[in-house]
Amino acid sequence: MADWIEELSRRFKDDIDWLDERDDLLGETVRLLGFGSLVDLAETKSAVWKFAASTPGDGLSEKRLLGFESSANDSKEAVQAVLDGKLLVVPEKENGICWVLTPVARMLERPVSSPNLENVIRGPASAFTENVDTNIGIARQFLRSAMLKVDVVRTGRDSPTRVAILYMAGRADPDFVRKLDENLRTNKIEDVSTLQGLIAALGYPKRSLITKLNSTELPSEAACMLRKGKVILFVDRMPYALIMPTLLWDLFALESDQNFPVYIMYGIRAIRVIGALMTILLPALYVALVAINPEALRIQLALSVAQSREGVPYPAFLETLTMLLVLELILEGSIRLPKSVGPTITMVGGIILGQAVVSAKLVSNLLIIVLAATTIANSTIAGFQNSYAIRVLKYVTLVLSAIFGIIGIFAGFLAICGYLASQSTYGVNYLQFPGWKDEVRHE
Amino acid sequence: MSRSVHVLLFYFVAHLGLIFFIYPEDIIACAEEGHWVPILVGFAVHVFFLWLFVKGLSLGGNRDMVSLYLGLGKAPAVLLLLPVFVYYAMVDVITVRAYSEIVSIVFLEKTPLWAVMALLFLIPVWLANAGIRPIFYATALVAIVCLPLFLFIFAASFQSVDWRYFFPLFDRHYGFLWDSSFYKSFFAFAGVFLFLGFVQPYFTFRIRGLMWASVLLVPFFLFSVYIPVLTFGEATASNFHYPFVVTLDTLQINWLMFERVTVFFLMSLLTFVMLLVALVLWQSVELAVRFFPRMNRGWTLLVLSAIVFGCCLRIRSWHDIELLFMWNTWIRAYIMLVVPATVYWIGRRAKKEPDYESIPTNS
Numbered sequence: 058m059a060d061w062i063e064e065l066s067r068r069f070k071d072d073i074d075w076l077d078e079r080d081d082l083l084g085e086t087v088r089l090l091g092f093g094s095l096v097d098l099a100e101t102k103s104a105v106w107k108f109a110a111s112t113p114g115d116g117l118s119e120k121r122l123l124g125f126e127s128s129a130n131d132s133k134e135a136v137q138a139v140l141d142g143k144l145l146v147v148p149e150k151e152n153g154i155c156w157v158l159t160p161v162a163r164m165l166e167r168p169v170s171s172p173n174l175e176n177v178i179r180g181p182a183s184a185f186t187e188n189v190d191t192n193i194g195i196a197r198q199f200l201r202s203a204m205l206k207v208d209v210v211r212t213g214r215d216s217p218t219r220v221a222i223l224y225m226a227g228r229a230d231p232d233f234v235r236k237l238d239e240n241l242r243t244n245k246i247e248d249v250s251t252l253q254g255l256i257a258a259l260g261y262p263k264r265s266l267i268t269k270l271n272s273t274e275l276p277s278e279a280a281c282m283l284r285k286g287k288v289i290l291f292v293d294r295m296p297y298a299l300i301m302p303t304l305l306w307d308l309f310a311l312e313s314d315q316n317f318p319v320y321i322m323y324g325i326r327a328i329r330v331i332g333a334l335m336t337i338l339l340p341a342l343y344v345a346l347v348a349i350n351p352e353a354l355r356i357q358l359a360l361s362v363a364q365s366r367e368g369v370p371y372p373a374f375l376e377t378l379t380m381l382l383v384l385e386l387i388l389e390g391s392i393r394l395p396k397s398v399g400p401t402i403t404m405v406g407g408i409i410l411g412q413a414v415v416s417a418k419l420v421s422n423l424l425i426i427v428l429a430a431t432t433i434a435n436s437t438i439a440g441f442q443n444s445y446a447i448r449v450l451k452y453v454t455l456v457l458s459a460i461f462g463i464i465g466i467f468a469g470f471l472a473i474c475g476y477l478a479s480q481s482t483y484g485v486n487y488l489q490f491p492g493w494k495d496e497v498r499h500e
Numbered sequence: 501m502s503r504s505v506h507v508l509l510f511y512f513v514a515h516l517g518l519i520f521f522i523y524p525e526d527i528i529a530c531a532e533e534g535h536w537v538p539i540l541v542g543f544a545v546h547v548f549f550l551w552l553f554v555k556g557l558s559l560g561g562n563r564d565m566v567s568l569y570l571g572l573g574k575a576p577a578v579l580l581l582l583p584v585f586v587y588y589a590m591v592d593v594i595t596v597r598a599y600s601e602i603v604s605i606v607f608l609e610k611t612p613l614w615a616v617m618a619l620l621f622l623i624p625v626w627l628a629n630a631g632i633r634p635i636f637y638a639t640a641l642v643a644i645v646c647l648p649l650f651l652f653i654f655a656a657s658f659q660s661v662d663w664r665y666f667f668p669l670f671d672r673h674y675g676f677l678w679d680s681s682f683y684k685s686f687f688a689f690a691g692v693f694l695f696l697g698f699v700q701p702y703f704t705f706r707i708r709g710l711m712w713a714s715v716l717l718v719p720f721f722l723f724s725v726y727i728p729v730l731t732f733g734e735a736t737a738s739n740f741h742y743p744f745v746v747t748l749d750t751l752q753i754n755w756l757m758f759e760r761v762t763v764f765f766l767m768s769l770l771t772f773v774m775l776l777v778a779l780v781l782w783q784s785v786e787l788a789v790r791f792f793p794r795m796n797r798g799w800t801l802l803v804l805s806a807i808v809f810g811c812c813l814r815i816r817s818w819h820d821i822e823l824l825f826m827w828n829t830w831i832r833a834y835i836m837l838v839v840p841a842t843v844y845w846i847g848r849r850a851k852k853e854p855d856y857e858s859i860p861t862n863s
Contacts, residue, residue, distance in 0.1 A: 305641075334645070349608075350607055350763065352607070352759065352760060353607070353758055353759060353760045353763045354757065354758060354759060355756075355757055355758065355759045356759065358757055359759075457619075460615075460619075461608065461611065461615075461616070461619055462607065462608060463607070463763050463764075463767060464603055464607070464608065464616075464619070464767055464770065465619070466767075467646075467767040467768070467770060467771050468619050468620070468623055468771075468774070470642070470645070470771070471623055471627075471638070471642060471771045471774055471775070472623050472626070474638040474641040474642050475623070475626065475627045475630060475634055475635075475638045475778075477637075477638070477641065478630070478633070478634035478635070478636075478637035478638035478641065479630040479631070479634040481633075486633060486634075486637050487637075488637040488638070488640065488641055489637070
């Protein structure tokens with residue numbers, strides 16, 4: 058028996074779920090190595106016996122057809138195989154041979170179920186799971202095309218994670234796919250199990266506000282993206298598809314919109330655009346019109362605004378900032394809380410915001426309306442991860458409007474546009490319209 | 501829709517940003533009647549040289565302007581492009597200073613001028629640092645939001661026009677040709693079009709599309725002058741500083757919750773102007789870096805911005821801006837006439853050369 062197999066056995070000996078058994082397989086004594094927590098040994102044995110009984114020929118080496126898919130040649134390969142939930146079969150007689158068997162795995166996965174984060178009103182309702190292979194299978198079901206190409210890369214230094222790259226040959230930009238593949242293979246980042254790590258592995262700074270990876274739980278959405286020439290990544294243990302490149306338009310358009318009549322679809326999308334604009338502009342507009350440029354308002358309106366602020370003891374900017382902070386706290390709090398307690402927070406928040414604060418004359422009525430509208434508007438944006446970016450960006454216009462009034466809002470809006478425009482994914486600009494190719498690729 | 505839409509859009513909105521402020525005042529000052537004659541004469545001159553310029557660029561094989569000039573050798577190229585560099589610096593100073601003044605007059609009386617200038621200048625510097633593509637993409641996004649706002653208010657500004665003021669149709673003396681204000685009005689043309697000589701490796705555009713875009717500008721040139729004239733009459737309009745802005749202030753839109761729509765009109769134009777300043781800064785840096793490749797882009801931009809901002813701070817009064825305008829009349833003439841002509845000449849020469857090779861565009 059080779060030294061490295063002994064070494065492997067010593068290495069994992071202390072783990073309670075380590076499996077090291079001698080068994081008789083087709084007249085030969087073999088050693089079975091693996092993790093009992095990942096491998097269902099009894100089922101595996103019975104499957105192997107059943108297979109062995111039905112196949113002609115004798116001796117282990119001739120029966121490598123099913124399950125005995127490959128052999129490990131050194132300890133690194135063997136460790137990887139064991140960690141992936143494979144079973145190592147080492148014949149005692151033959152020196153240095155170590156087969157890798159795909160065993161019957163323990164049921165550690167949830168079955169394909171309906172989506173948790175994204176609601177489908179009209180459309181297929183299955184969602185991706187944590188397993189890369191299952192996800193690839195689901196994608197193949199939704200996109201039965203020979204053009205769909207799948208590649209799996211293992212990346213990450215400490216715990217190599219499987220990342221699957223899916224794209225449609227002929228639709229996706231080959232240059233883009235090449236750059237993506239190169240980066241994933243060459244950048245050795247310690248941990249790619251979080252998106253921050255993955256983005257670093259893709260060769261991008263972590264500091265960007267805009268996510269480079271859009272995500273969706275819905276296979277139908279993912280299939281549509283593939284058809285549009287985008288690239289999809291599946292990361293092991295992440296129950297969603299990561300879509301690249303990201304575009305601003307993704308904030309406003311979902312593929313499931315196309316299940317509605319065309320004009321309804323336009324309407325829905327227009328509402329999302331208005332939602333994004335309102336989120337960025339409304340709080341800033343309130344501050345600018347109340348504090349700096351009240352003359353821009355019609356006099357009656359300006360007076361009623363002033364009246365609603367009567368008795369409020371601090372400047373409009375601080376008023377808005379404090380209430381926005383409370384709102385952000387409520388939003389964040391209601392994510393953390395278990396579902397059974399969630400409504401409490403909503404109720405308490407609603408009462409505090411809606412009634413108490415106003416009747417205590419701490420903030421004006423109008424501000425409550427403005428902020429409620431802003432929060433509602435913010436949640437119209439497609440994709441929860443995208444709404445975060447907009448939520449943060451509204452502070453840019455808010456601060457500038459507090460200093461410069463309406464001109465600050467426009468300047469802030471320009472700065473936001475400039476920021477969005479400076480984002481790109483392997484040469485695809487964030488503000489590019491879907492379907493438009495860039496004129497000349499330079500990056 | 502053609503792919504050159506970003507370039508054309510930028511050309512369009514940057515002009516809009518320049519037209520409505522100083523231009524009407526100059527045109528009204530240079531002629532007492534028949535204003536459309538100086539407007540169209542100025543426009544015809546612009547379009548002719550614009551055509552010459554882009555034709556020269558396309559003959560030269562779709563290269564950018566700097567590499568065309570560099571074909572002549574480094575020393576002549578530096579000499580020929582130095583005025584462009586100087587003009588760009590002046591454009592930055594004048595636009596930032598003048599527009600801050602407008603902002604200050606119209607709705608930020610209490611804010612110190614340097615703060616307004618800092619805002620109007622820092623955002624373009626930041627954009628210029630991001631590069632030419634972000635500027636163009638940002639233009640598209642800004643235009644989607646601001647152009648409708650602008651067009652709405654522009655349409656509303658016809659509210660109290662009296663069409664009889666359109667007459668007399670002709671000015672028999674053609675006195676405007678001898679008036680310095682007429683030549684000052686070319687500021688609205690000269691500041692923008694040279695960017696077309698820089699976009700080539702990054703974006704492509706079609707000459708025909710560009711010509712259509714410039715034709716689309718004609719009504720805005722005309723009405724920027726005629727709306728104040730038709731509203732107040734020539735005699736009154738000629739007394740105003742920024743006649744178009746004054747006209748906007750008289751607007752009454754009853755069903756709108758805003759009293760002063762001027763603010764929104766100005767703001768949308770101001771964002772266009774900031775984009776223009778950003779691109780002009782980027783071009784200045786590009787010029788410097790192309791001639792002296794060892795210079796660092798970021799530092800060049802920083803030093804240039806510091807100088808420009810310093811100049812802005814040094815200008816004390818509107819009178820100084822007028823003086824700057826007068827001084828750069830000659831450089832403006834150089835930019836408008838000599839640069840397009842030389843580019844055309846170099847382009848033709850390059851085409852005749854045996855080793856001529858056009859850069860293919862994938863448009």
